[in-house]
Amino acid sequence: QVQLQESGPGLVKPSQTLSLTCTVSGGSISSGGYYWSWIRQHPGKGLEWIGYIHYSGRTYYNPSLKSRVSISVDTSKNQFSLRLSSVTAADTALYYCARLQSPNWGPPYFDYWGQGTLVTVSS
């Protein structure tokens, strides 16, 4: 069973960069047919896709966040990471990492999620 675990600071100051890492266990991040993604959920709100990465390093970002987002992968550690720059209070949210399965019969979909980590932006 694949498991994902987010880690990183729970408090970030405004204008600084939010950095989170997702560690994948129970499967290789280099396995074909998958992308690795970040999603966030503002308090009491719905889910927002941030971006995703293939183990080859190919990335795709939500256009609304593209100018501030960077996702990278470290296959040797079976991890992928999120960096979100110039954060404001509006970036306070629960951040999830998740696996996107890319099936033969259609576009990718999320099949496994981490537990999520709360990041608060405050001075």
Added chain:
Amino acid sequence: QSVLTQPPSASGTPGQRVSISCSGSSSNIGFNYVYWYQQLPGTAPKLLIYRNNERPSGVPDRFSGSKSGTSASLAISGLRSEDESDYYCATWDDSLSGPVFGGGTKLTVL
């Protein structure tokens, strides 16, 4: 504001059947499969329905999904107290080249 539209709340009594709708457009639901996730309080979303109407192993057959045109729905029959949860629909958006979600529906079992 979410790309997909869901009612913010739904409710039912034990044993009842409830349905949750999800509305989109031709760039997302219209041409792609719909997925449903259950998010119990304080936990990560869990895949409930994939490819419009298929259930992963372990998901009871009380849960079913359907899709027609640019809308989809999740039905829960024989409602139980443990079904009280938030439910999200999701699909792929061809214009965005990425996944999109509904705003979520909070189901209350009365």
